[in-house]
Amino acid sequence: MDIFGNTNIPFLSLIRPLFLLALLVYVAFGFIVIKQVRLMSNTLEIGLEKAIEVTAYVHMFLVIFVFVLSLLLF
Amino acid sequence: MKDIYVSGEEKKGKEVVLKKRKRQKERLDTNPLHSFRYHPKDAEFIHKDKEEEIVLLLRQHPITNLGWIALTFFLLLLPGFLTAMSFYEALSLEHKIISLFIWYLFVFTYAFEKFLGWFFSVNIITDVRLFDVDFHNYVYRKITDANIDQIQDVTVEGIGGLRAAFNYGDIRIQTAAGVPEIEFEAVPYPDKAAKILRELRTREDVSGFARGRKI
Numbered sequence: 144m145d146i147f148g149n150t151n152i153p154f155l156s157l158i159r160p161l162f163l164l165a166l167l168v169y170v171a172f173g174f175i176v177i178k179q180v181r182l183m184s185n186t187l188e189i190g191l192e193k194a195i196e197v198t199a200y201v202h203m204f205l206v207i208f209v210f211v212l213s214l215l216l217f
Numbered sequence: 218m219k220d221i222y223v224s225g226e227e228k229k230g231k232e233v234v235l236k237k238r239k240r241q242k243e244r245l246d247t248n249p250l251h252s253f254r255y256h257p258k259d260a261e262f263i264h265k266d267k268e269e270e271i272v273l274l275l276r277q278h279p280i281t282n283l284g285w286i287a288l289t290f291f292l293l294l295l296p297g298f299l300t301a302m303s304f305y306e307a308l309s310l311e312h313k314i315i316s317l318f319i320w321y322l323f324v325f326t327y328a329f330e331k332f333l334g335w336f337f338s339v340n341i342i343t344d345v346r347l348f349d350v351d352f353h354n355y356v357y358r359k360i361t362d363a364n365i366d367q368i369q370d371v372t373v374e375g376i377g378g379l380r381a382a383f384n385y386g387d388i389r390i391q392t393a394a395g396v397p398e399i400e401f402e403a404v405p406y407p408d409k410a411a412k413i414l415r416e417l418r419t420r421e422d423v424s425g426f427a428r429g430r431k432i
Contacts, residue, residue, distance in 0.1 A: 169322075172355070176329075179355050183337045186360065187350060188261040189274065190249025195333070202329060209318045216311040 159217055166210045173206040250336075252276050253405045255413075262341055262348055273342040273413055277335055277403040278385035285331040292324045330355055340401040342414060345421075347390065349399050363394040365421045371414055373407045390414070 180199040184192040247258055254260070254274040265271075296317055299305050308316070337352035344365070351359040368390055375386030386407040390399045404410060 166319075176326075176355050179358070180333070183333070183352060183358070186263045187337060187339065188259070189257070189339065190247075190259065191336070195336070198329060202325060205322055205325065209315070209322055212318060213315050217315055 162217060163210075163213060166206075166213055170206050170210055173203040177203055250279075252278055253410070260341075262350075265343070266345075269343045269345055271341055271343050272417065273410060275340040275342075275401055275404040275410060276338060278383055278405045280379065280383050280385070281403050282331070282335055285328070289324060289328045289331075292327070293321070296320055340399075340404065342410070342417065344417060347392075347399055349401070361396050361399055363390075363392040363396060363399060365414075365417050367393045368414070368418055369393055371411050371418075373411045375407060388414075 177196075177199045180196055184196060248254075252275065255272070257271055257274045260271050260274055262271075305313070334352050334354065337350060337358075339350050341348040341350075346362050346364045347368075349359075349361040351361075353359070370391040372389040372391075373386060374389065375381060375384075380386050380403075383405075385403050385405045388401040388404060388407050388411055390401070391397065392399060401407075401410070
């Protein structure tokens with residue numbers, strides 16, 4: 144059954160806000176990752192803390208990049 | 218029997234072996250990725266006393282990472298197979314780009330979480346206590362500690378062919394502390410670790426007795 148067949152609303156315009164909302168949650172998750180990595184680095188100093196923190200920031204940057212890319216292209 | 222005469226070449230050979238052993242030991246102590254670090258240099262943890270000395274730092278054997286590393290490689294290769302499918306061809310170029318970015322981001326997040334889970338889940342044995350840190354995922358971590366003199370029983374378990382082949386296993390420590398059992402999971406050389414723990418317990422018992430605690 145085509146639920147969108149009888150309306151003029153295109154399928155993607157319905158999906159888009161949900162998709163962007165999910166990515167926004169992912170951005171918040173990226174911040175949590177940084178926070179948790181910092182917390183663990185403060186709890187344990189066993190080497191590689193700087194490298195791990197940098198990786199967490201790269202992860203955050205990538206999440207924001209994908210969010211912005213989706214805003215522009217999706 | 219001690220040698221009365223040692224030739225120059227033999228001396229040189231012994232020196233080379235000793236230097237090699239020293240280098241190996243230093244590598245064990247300073248490599249942050251090593252799973253069995255005896256008297257690790259520059260290692261610290263929260264609420265560590267000034268006089269407290271870390272005797273052993275353990276984490277799961279590197280072979281336990283094999284599963285998630287293999288899965289990560291599979292997930293990295295998966296889009297290559299998907300592109301051959303018809304529904305993927307129906308997507309516009311923009312959607313293809315975004316879906317690929319999101320896919321690789323998920324894979325990165327997954328692999329990073331697994332690595333952190335392995336790296337930060339450590340068991341620390343100091344000269345006065347045990348410190349067990351479990352990093353389950355990005356939002357859940359657990360820290361347990363117990364004094365050495367509260368240890369009641371130490372059990373070493375090594376079940377399975379892989380564990381026997383790579384010499385790793387579990388150490389279960391029964392304590393009289395609030396947490397009745399602390400478990401060191403899949404740690405390398407469990408017998409060596411248990412032996413170190415036993416020696417520390419004996420030392421603690423003797424010093425406790427000397428201080429008059431056991432009277």
